Amino acid sequence: MTACETCVVRNRAICSALDNHEIAALSAIGRRRTVAAGESLIWEDDDSLLVANVIDGVLKLTTSTEDGREQIVGVAYPSDFIGRPFSQTSRASVVALTDARVCVFARNDFDRFAREHPELEHKLLERTLAELDRTRAWMMLLGRKTASEKIATFLLDMSDRFGETGCAPLRRPAKRFTLPFSRQQVADVLGLTIETVSRQFTRLKQDGVIDLPSRREVDVLDRGALAALAG
Amino acid sequence: MTACETCVVRNRAICSALDNHEIAALSAIGRRRTVAAGESLIWEDDDSLLVANVIDGVLKLTTSTEDGREQIVGVAYPSDFIGRPFSQTSRASVVALTDARVCVFARNDFDRFAREHPELEHKLLERTLAELDRTRAWMMLLGRKTASEKIATFLLDMSDRFGETGCAPLRRPAKRFTLPFSRQQVADVLGLTIETVSRQFTRLKQDGVIDLPSRREVDVLDRGALAALAG
């Protein structure tokens, strides 16, 4: 019996393209591992050796300049696929934001397996296209939105992300949620400084749009106001 | 005989995954058309009805806010694939920057054909992954670079893009090239205003890093300086 049979993301990750026989074969070339919060799984510009499915936890994808400026270019949640298949190098680092569990594969093995299983490649294609859509929407935010618009858009995005309690069509935005990000990481997502993020948060709190029960928790009091601010 | 047999991008576009028999079948569901400079091919948030291969010309992919701010989120050159397969809606507009020729397909037809031809889907996957890499690198630029770093990075990118005279491994950056963008469009690519773009261009010219023979032409005089400025 493989670990896949009881895997919580079995039906949401790209694995859902495979039947039980195929998934046993995939399972044979992968293994589970844990990644502690703060630990790196993939390094920017290094050889692309690993790809993985996220089982549990949240990870950030980042790129950095030589002088240490960082931009978070993506965030991976359970059932997301990470790593760069079909390429010698990865152009983003992957670091766990929380303790995480992932299902890792040697890239070479995965590439070979994927090419032999078109349904898997199709799922991967759909995921990659959707990620590209999200990324492009984020480019608009980074290039053209003000700090307050960025924060509002970010909070709505988080609210939607963590509201996925039921099935997709019944998905409701979360009124209250816990950020997997520190203030600095929020800044790195939005292309701002930590001070600007902090100031925007306190302003929204003062205006009664949100409440901040603790450093990582956000309570959306006035979703309409957020939507209006999001630009 | 199909138009594909003499197509200049036959061996570079995703069509290269198909043999002559298959390409005849693909050709049967597509047709060629021209797009005049400034003309739209796909509208943001509209039904995703079309996908296409670019045969000739340059097109921009853009997203806009309600109040009219625009961000160019991608640029399509000959052999590139445009449009959003496997989705009801497209989240970016596609507008021709120059007169262009494209090979268009009804999205439904293309989707069906792609699912029946795994090699085609594989090519599309590789392209989409590469585009995602480029897009993420651009997020770093939008979020964390200064105006002069943005301009320098942009010019290097253009220089590399238009230096593709020979085969891939022998590709050399172009010393001189013609921009397919107006100053406003450069601004929309970089998340700046037209005035800032203009000022940065003249500064680089004054510093002897580039020359500007005409509005659309750039001559790179000191590539090392550009690279140093690019951050």
Next chain:
DNA sequence: CGGAGGATTGAAGGCTATCAAAGTCCGTGG
């Protein structure tokens, strides 16, 4: 030659970054 759109240049202001300091939270150890 004249007009129109695009580009450049100038002046001023605002938004966000930077620098600096105080405050808060939380785990550790006394």
Next chain:
DNA sequence: CCACGGACTTTGATAGCCTTCAATCCTCCG
């Protein structure tokens, strides 16, 4: 239980980069 230390966050003051607003200039065509 409380004191302490360190990391993270908030707040304040200032500076500067880029935008905004405005005017002029260029260049291409009719």
